[in-house]
Structure formats: C-alpha cells, structure tokens
C-alpha cells in the first residue's frame with residue numbers, strides 16, 4: 255500500500271478544514287502545523303487526520319461560542335464617546351459570557367487587574383497572547399489613554415471583532431491600523447516589544463501541542479513581565495487538585511531561568527506574575 259505524499263495530505267487537509275463552517279476562519283498556519291505534526295506519528299494518514307481534527311477542536315473550537323461583538327460595536331463606541339464607562343462595562347460583561355475563559359473571570363474583574371498591576375506595575379504597551387475575548391476586559395484594566403494593546407488570536411472572526419472593539423474605544427493603532435492579529439503564536443511568536451504580556455489560561459493548551467513551548471514562548475516575548483494564569487477547573491467543571499498541580503508544574507517549568515515568580519492570590523484562577531528582568 256502506498257500513501258499519498260505528506261505535502262499533499264497536508265494541503266488537502268488544510269483545504270478541507272477551512273471549507274467547513276466550524277473552521278472557516280481559523281488561522282491556516284495552525285491547521286497546517288497540527289497535521290504536519292501528526293503525520294509522522296501515525297502509519298496511516300487517515301489516523302493522523304483523525305488525531306489532527308481532535309487536536310484542532312481542543313485548541314480552538316472547544317472555547318468558542320457564537321460572539322455577538324459585531325452587533326454591539328456602535329453601541330460601545332457611542333457609550334465610550336459619551337464617557338459612559340458603566341454602559342461600556344455592562345455591554346462587555348454580557349459579551350464575555352460567550353467565551354468560557356472570560357466567562358469564568360467576570361465576577362473577578364473589579365479586583366483582577368488592580369491586584370495584578372499592584373505586583374507588575376501598570377503597563378503602557380501590552381501583548382495579549384492567544385487572547386480569546388480577553389481584550390473585552392480592557393475597561394476594567396485602568397490603562398493609560400495612550401496604551402498600545404497588541405493581541406494575537408487564531409480565530410479570524412474574533413480578530414475582526416476585537417479590532418472593531420479597539421477602534422470603538424479609540425485604541426486602534428496608528429492611522430486606524432489593526433493591533434489584533436490573526437497569528438498562531440506557536441508558528442509565529444509575537445515580535446512586538448511591550449511592558450507586559452498576558453498569557454492567560456493557555457499554558458496547558460500550548461504544552462499539549464508542543465512540549466516545552468510555553469517557557470520558550472515566555473522567554474521569547476519582548477516584555478519585562480508576563481502574567482501567566484491557569485484555570486482552576488476543567489471545561490467540564492472538575493477541579494480536583496488542579497491548582498496544586500499547575501502551581502507545581504509551572505514552578506518546575508520556569509526553574510533555572512532566574513525569573514522571579516510571584517503568585518497573585520485570586521479566587522477562580524491561578525495567577526502568576528513572571529518578572530524576566532531578574533534573569
């Protein structure tokens with residue numbers, strides 16, 4: 255039995271995946287990387303394709319519901335122009351319920367950034383790595399008016415909505431340029447320079463894709479501080495020993511880098527500030 259050439263399998267897989275409704279706007283680098291990594295591990299391409307589909311679901315689809323951000327951009331822009339911060343927050347809070355990671359954080363928003371920035375200092379240039387809907391929390395961050403907020407995400411529709419959101423808040427890049435990028439941070443790590451990066455609830459997902467990648471990514475980010483967080487319960491709601499497990503695993507991962515690791519006490523999320531300047 256002869257199998258098709260790996261490059262043909264990869265390109266056919268990418269074409270088929272992005273032709274589906276579920277993955278029509280996923281970053282193609284992600285799809286290509288997942289199948290290219292799976293192929294050498296299986297004898298039959300069919301099995302690699304099945305494994306790659308399962309992996310794609312865990313990487314992206316498992317987290318996404320429908321987002322209605324686009325429908326509310328005018329309302330957000332209007333409330334922002336009118337200086338009605340409470341209205342902006344009320345809309346964002348409602349929208350954040352569409353994404354598991356931000357939904358779990360809604361009750362913490364009032365103190366989350368106050369407590370985190372008390373440790374790291376307030377940033378002026380932020381990198382939000384694998385952001386999901388996290389930029390919708392900007393109204394709670396108390397950032398300066400001239401903050402530059404870069405973000406990276408593999409879901410095209412969400413990237414467009416978030417660029418619209420930054421524009422609505424008057425935070426788009428120079429000449430209205432997009433600061434949220436359709437970018438797979440494993441295939442293309444961010445190169446922008448900043449003060450602080452958020453790497454929120456992403457380490458387990460990154461490590462499942464490529465062992466050791468989380469620390470390599472933290473190391474490569476051109477920032478002094480990285481806020482790394484972990485979920486304290488699984489998407490299915492199980493929480494047994496997860497905080498202890500992740501706290502120990504992360505301490506082992508960063509061991510030897512000379513970074514200062516400070517845990518920021520928070521209910522509902524395990525939060526670390528990694529200060530790389532001490533290295």
Ligand SMILES: C[S@@+](CC[C@H](N)C(=O)[O-])C[C@H]1O[C@@H](n2cnc3c(N)ncnc32)[C@H](O)[C@@H]1O
Pocket residue numbers: 313314317355356383384385386387388406407408409437438439440441453454455456459
């Ligand atoms: C677990 S959620 C975390 C979202 C956000 N950081 C938070 O805590 O609210 C994972 C998000 O990262 C995106 N994602 C997964 N892998 C990625 C990658 N390699 N590069 C960029 N984004 C990625 C997914 O599409 C999803 O929106």
